[in-house]
Amino acid sequence: MKRSFPHVQKLEASMGLVFMNGFACKDPTLVTADDFFYSGLNKRGNTSNPVGSKVTLLNADKIPGLNTFGISMARVDFIPGGLNPPHTHPRATEILTVIQGKLFAGFVTVNPDNKFYSKVLKRGDVFVFPQGLIHFQINIGRRNAAAIVGLSSQNPGVNTIANAMFGARPEIPSFVLAKGFQTEEDIIRLMQSKF
Known part of the structure; x- marks a missing residue:
């Protein structure tokens, strides 16, 4: 995401940086394998918060090589009863795959219909949340749950x-x-x- 620090902006301007989608494009001669790498998605996120879930988002901010590719991903962890609260992604459709546990997930279409679509999902099940629609997931099982999410934007919001x-x-x-x-x-x- 583009920072708003005047001294950094002056430096960026003098360096001739180009921004795409709010992220600085790296000089191609300075790109390394680390720009396309992230380690740690195998670790549970900290769910000790009021909603009992944690989203670990991997977008172009964490993996610079994603910039302009139109994709990102996340891991979502839930304690029993944990909720990924109703939210939207203004720039992305989401596809969720349950890797552990049992989730109840759903989304609502836009006015005037406001139709609610939902499913109970278990390990290996997949559910799609269309771009911009309000959606959620909640762990309805007795054990921790986790899901992997794909998003159709490098900066889904x-x-x-x-x-x-x-x-x-x-x-x-x-x-x-x-x-x-x-x-x-x-x-x-x-x-x-x-x-």
Whole structure:
């Protein structure tokens, strides 16, 4: 991702760096095998957080050689009951393969239909989440679960719905969210306090 440090931008400009998709393109004469390599996807992510899941994303930021290739991947780890909360990828379709455990996964189409598609997935099962649609996964098994995800962008982006609505800075006015969610402002303020 392009950084916004003035001294770095001056240096980049003097070095003649070219950016593609928000990432600096490396001088081809300086490329090494390490630009196409990552080690550690075999290790579980830290799931000790309120939602009980961890996404380890491998995009062009972690594997520079992915830049302009239109792909990235992730590992998602879940404790029992762990949730990868409802979110979207504005620049990518996602394909998920369960490698351990049992997940309930689904997505919702756009207005006006808002049709919900879901499946219970076990080891070896695959599910696709179309680009830009709200989707989630939750571990419904009694043991830890894990999945490998492929994404059709080297920089898929992620917008977690609850974080965007209740954790925006500055805050979205509670009366706006109360009307949108058709509930009381006190409930909205409680939700905002959690983010």
